[in-house]
Amino acid sequence: MIPVMEIFGPTIQGEGKVIGRKTMFVRTAGCDFRCSWCDSKFTWDGSMKEAIRMMTAEAIYAELREIGGPSFNHVTISGGNPALIKAIGTLVDLLHAEGCEVALETQGSKFQTWMRDIDQLTLSPKPPSSNMQQNLTLLDEDISQLDPSKINLKVVVFDEADYQFAKQIHHRYLGLPFYIQVGNPYLEDDVNDHTAKLLERYEELIARVMQDAEMNNVYVTPQLHTLLWSNRKGV
Ligand SMILES: C[S@@+](CC[C@H](N)C(=O)[O-])C[C@H]1O[C@@H](n2cnc3c(N)ncnc32)[C@H](O)[C@@H]1O
Ligand SMILES: Nc1nc2[nH]cc(C(=O)O)c2c(=O)[nH]1
Ligand code: SF4
Numbered sequence: 001m002i003p004v005m006e007i008f009g010p011t012i013q014g015e016g017k018v019i020g021r022k023t024m025f026v027r028t029a030g031c032d033f034r035c036s037w038c039d040s041k042f043t044w045d046g047s048m049k050e051a052i053r054m055m056t057a058e059a060i061y062a063e064l065r066e067i068g069g070p071s072f073n074h075v076t077i078s079g080g081n082p083a084l085i086k087a088i089g090t091l092v093d094l095l096h097a098e099g100c101e102v103a104l105e106t107q108g109s110k111f112q113t114w115m116r117d118i119d120q121l122t123l124s125p126k127p128p129s130s131n132m133q134q135n136l137t138l139l140d141e142d143i144s145q146l147d148p149s150k151i152n153l154k155v156v157v158f159d160e161a162d163y164q165f166a167k168q169i170h171h172r173y174l175g176l177p178f179y180i181q182v183g184n185p186y187l188e189d190d191v192n193d194h195t196a197k198l199l200e201r202y203e204e205l206i207a208r209v210m211q212d213a214e215m216n217n218v219y220v221t222p223q224l225h226t227l228l229w230s231n232r233k234g235v
């Protein structure tokens with residue numbers, strides 16, 4: 001059984017390697033981290049615990065089709081940390097059998113064998129501003145067990161210390177596609193001028209990367225869904 005917090009879509013993947021891709025989302029409940037700026041705190045802070053449903057892979061797939069109809073062939077699993085859940089493997093197998101591609105987002109604190117089957121696995125180690133201590137030895141172990149052609153790294157940056165962390169991660173795993181994503185401090189779902197405020201931060205991050213000769217092989221990205229819809233849930 002899989003603890004599900006929400007199922008929504010189709011929408012665009014707003015982040016990282018397949019930004020813009022039409023996809024459905026399955027968001028699991030529970031996280032082993034407590035990032036200060038987590039935009040999905042409701043998955044772990046208890047505020048929505050009555051919304052958590054224990055579901056089989058079959059029930060999740062049925063609901064994806066119920067709300068998405070025939071209008072998708074890509075599913076993104078996020079959380080919370082879906083890597084805490086062994087049973088995600090059955091969902092990945094079912095989605096593949098039904099002809100869907102599968103992406104998954106995790107911070108890389110835990111390895112599961114089913115990670116090898118994910119078509120686009122995003123590992124997103126956490127920088128200092130999150131107040132988390134990312135264990136890089138564990139991350140090394142995860143990465144050494146995975147196919148480099150199916151994984152990518154994404155580091156969220158709020159300040160200069162985060163930027164230096166991002167650089168450290170990029171240089172530790174130089175062979176992996178590296179995405180540097182601008183942090184969103186506006187976590188309410190209704191913020192005045194959120195698009196202009198976020199674009200200003202994005203522009204600052206772009207400027208920082210452009211002048212840095214040690215960051216030439218990177219992608220600098222916004223969260224496209226937050227530019228459009230701020231931190232609204234279910235999009
Ligand atoms: C909500 S997390 C869930 C998956 C997993 N726990 C993780 O952190 O990778 C999905 C992505 O959103 C990013 N994220 C969370 N809060 C954010 C914020 N305030 N601004 C920008 N990105 C954020 C995370 O770093 C992660 O890459
Ligand atoms: N549209 C959209 N794209 C996303 N990419 C990563 C998300 C996440 O919360 O993991 C997310 C999300 O919540 N919505
Ligand atoms: S690891 Fe991901 S879900 Fe967990 S607290 Fe951090 S951003 Fe939120």
Ligand SMILES: [Mg+2]
Pocket residue numbers: 039040
């Ligand atoms: Mg999100």
